[in-house]
Amino acid sequence: MSISEPLPLVSRRTVVEEWMRQFQDWLCQELEAADGGTVRFQQDAWQHPGGGGGRTRVLQHGQVLEKGGVAFSAVWGTMSEQAAQLLLMPDPGYFATGVSVVQHPRSPLVPISHMNVRYFEAANGEAWFGGGLDLTPIYVDVEQARWFHQQIEAVCALHNPAYYPRFKQWADEYFYLPHRQETRGVGGIFFDRLMVEKDGSFDALFAFVQAVGQVYGRSYSAIMRQNADLPYTTEQKQWQLVRRGRYAEFNLALDRGTRFGLETGGRTESILMSLPPQCQWHYNQQPAPGSPEAATQQWLQKGINWLLEPPISTC
Amino acid sequence: MSISEPLPLVSRRTVVEEWMRQFQDWLCQELEAADGGTVRFQQDAWQHPGGGGGRTRVLQHGQVLEKGGVAFSAVWGTMSEQAAQLLLMPDPGYFATGVSVVQHPRSPLVPISHMNVRYFEAANGEAWFGGGLDLTPIYVDVEQARWFHQQIEAVCALHNPAYYPRFKQWADEYFYLPHRQETRGVGGIFFDRLMVEKDGSFDALFAFVQAVGQVYGRSYSAIMRQNADLPYTTEQKQWQLVRRGRYAEFNLALDRGTRFGLETGGRTESILMSLPPQCQWHYNQQPAPGSPEAATQQWLQKGINWLLEPPISTC
Numbered sequence: 001m002s003i004s005e006p007l008p009l010v011s012r013r014t015v016v017e018e019w020m021r022q023f024q025d026w027l028c029q030e031l032e033a034a035d036g037g038t039v040r041f042q043q044d045a046w047q048h049p050g051g052g053g054g055r056t057r058v059l060q061h062g063q064v065l066e067k068g069g070v071a072f073s074a075v076w077g078t079m080s081e082q083a084a085q086l087l088l089m090p091d092p093g094y095f096a097t098g099v100s101v102v103q104h105p106r107s108p109l110v111p112i113s114h115m116n117v118r119y120f121e122a123a124n125g126e127a128w129f130g131g132g133l134d135l136t137p138i139y140v141d142v143e144q145a146r147w148f149h150q151q152i153e154a155v156c157a158l159h160n161p162a163y164y165p166r167f168k169q170w171a172d173e174y175f176y177l178p179h180r181q182e183t184r185g186v187g188g189i190f191f192d193r194l195m196v197e198k199d200g201s202f203d204a205l206f207a208f209v210q211a212v213g214q215v216y217g218r219s220y221s222a223i224m225r226q227n228a229d230l231p232y233t234t235e236q237k238q239w240q241l242v243r244r245g246r247y248a249e250f251n252l253a254l255d256r257g258t259r260f261g262l263e264t265g266g267r268t269e270s271i272l273m274s275l276p277p278q279c280q281w282h283y284n285q286q287p288a289p290g291s292p293e294a295a296t297q298q299w300l301q302k303g304i305n306w307l308l309e310p311p312i313s314t315c
Numbered sequence: 316m317s318i319s320e321p322l323p324l325v326s327r328r329t330v331v332e333e334w335m336r337q338f339q340d341w342l343c344q345e346l347e348a349a350d351g352g353t354v355r356f357q358q359d360a361w362q363h364p365g366g367g368g369g370r371t372r373v374l375q376h377g378q379v380l381e382k383g384g385v386a387f388s389a390v391w392g393t394m395s396e397q398a399a400q401l402l403l404m405p406d407p408g409y410f411a412t413g414v415s416v417v418q419h420p421r422s423p424l425v426p427i428s429h430m431n432v433r434y435f436e437a438a439n440g441e442a443w444f445g446g447g448l449d450l451t452p453i454y455v456d457v458e459q460a461r462w463f464h465q466q467i468e469a470v471c472a473l474h475n476p477a478y479y480p481r482f483k484q485w486a487d488e489y490f491y492l493p494h495r496q497e498t499r500g501v502g503g504i505f506f507d508r509l510m511v512e513k514d515g516s517f518d519a520l521f522a523f524v525q526a527v528g529q530v531y532g533r534s535y536s537a538i539m540r541q542n543a544d545l546p547y548t549t550e551q552k553q554w555q556l557v558r559r560g561r562y563a564e565f566n567l568a569l570d571r572g573t574r575f576g577l578e579t580g581g582r583t584e585s586i587l588m589s590l591p592p593q594c595q596w597h598y599n600q601q602p603a604p605g606s607p608e609a610a611t612q613q614w615l616q617k618g619i620n621w622l623l624e625p626p627i628s629t630c
């Protein structure tokens with residue numbers, strides 16, 4: 001390029017897409033290292049018919065992770081009227097990029113985890129960020145749940161003191177199974193449609209979303225390392241399979257991202273990589289009163305302030 | 316009652332409800348006998364807050380059936396506006412009775428089966444029947460699939476020659492996973508809103524629905540007996556767990572009955588008794604070309620005329 005040509009304009013979407021791509025690389029390395037370093041994520045690259053595509057990475061049969069997925073995508077095009085309505089899009093023309101993550105560990109003593117960061121632009125110029133992370137222990141370790149929330153709260157506080165309380169409550173509402181009257185796990189944060197300009201500058205919102213991605217990688221890999229070698233029983237493994245059934249119920253019947261993806265013709269294997277490698281459903285199974293399983297079930301409710309010591313149950 | 320008193324008026328809903336109850340008894344006996352007779356269905360009776368209730372019966376750890384459910388309910392009340400819209404109800408006041416059945420056998424060589432018969436009355440006087448049955452083999456046995464469709468076709472033909480082709484096509488459309496581009500199994504029949512008076516007399520439609528229930532009991536218990544003792548391999552059991560994952564996908568993400576039940580506050584354990592006892596999801600698993608698993612997958616498509624010999628694939 002000669003010196004007289006103007007530098008090419010780097011659009012916001014290019015900047016976010018590039019960060020998402022690098023974040024996927026970084027996160028896969030973090031998780032591989034926490035898994036023990038002997039098993040790698042395998043990548044499938046795919047193209048989106050409208051434009052763009054993605055890199056779906058899955059680690060199966062790891063030392064800690066039985067099945068883990070870290071999916072990057074950056075897609076654009078024109079969505080159907082129905083899809084635009086579902087997604088509250090101001091315009092059917094869109095650009096979307098994000099990284100979506102679900103980890104299913106082998107051990108019932110290592111929690112399932114989920115994280116998602118995403119950025120949308122509508123053809124009318126509106127742009128917004130969304131994201132969240134949440135932890136689904138098979139057995140709730142109250143101290144660890146508090147530590148997890150503390151990490152998130154600290155990151156939120158650096159960006160906006162209102163974020164943690166607002167987005168923690170949003171997660172309580174979102175990661176909830178009404179037909180079971182229980183939360184998916186101990187929650188975390190969830191946020192959507194953080195509008196560029198209206199809710200903060202592009203730089204501020206983007207910095208927050210980057211921090212959300214990083215706190216997930218740091219805190220979940222720490223939990224993996226901390227819990228991976230704890231011995232467990234076949235009864236505990238059994239309870240894990242039942243709790244994974246609830247996870248599948250949430251993802252298939254309730255999760256808006258999954259439903260939106262399936263209904264709008266997304267790549268099925270990338271969307272459903274979040275499903276557990278194995279799970280079980282028994283008719284009307286109830287944990288025995290006073291058992292550790294019953295104790296966990298008591299923590300699966302909205303409105304618990306995990307930052308307090310000891311956390312106060314809303315029972 | 317003295318001779319001069321008039322006989323009490325027996326309403327249609329009472330007649331249908333009573334048949335549904337007896338049908339549940341009969342079907343449980345048929346299935347228990349085909350299972351080997353040593354394990355019984357266990358019953359949970361429950362009350363509906365609006366009015367009525369149900370008897371959910373589940374057989375677990377049978378000789379042939381790993382988990383089988385036969386649920387009867389007769390409920391009435393006033394549904395929410397949202398529920399009335401979902402169900403295309405002409406009026407939120409309703410009476411509904413039915414029997415719903417899903418069987419998950421142990422052996423991968425015994426197909427999963429489903430049957431449902433139902434009767435609705437709206438408070439404005441409109442009344443209708445619905446129902447259906449379908450077979451989900453883990454490995455498609457073309458002869459058995461043909462025999463199953465022949466039994467259904469013969470019963471339909473006695474009532475209305477248009478029923479089988481119409482309702483078979485309806486089942487192809489209904490028991491379909493768009494995100495997998497595959498049918499749930501080899502299908503059967505599905506019908507809804509057979510309106511009393513408009514689509515046939517009450518007696519004629521009710522007789523048809525009874526016949527549908529009976530052909531399910533007779534044909535599925537015959538298939539259980541025929542296939543239960545066939546030896547199978549661990550690879551075949553493995554494939555069953557994957558196919559059961561697809562079954563869970565259908566029921567949780569697509570089945571209107573399940574979604575309606577969960578969204579309107581039905582009894583969760585009765586609704587989700589249809590879920591498989593165990594299942595698996597592997598990322599991007601594809602059967603090896605030329606394998607029996609690949610052969611089965613080729614049969615999982617709409618529009619196959621199973622009555623023809625040999626059945627013609629629409630590939």
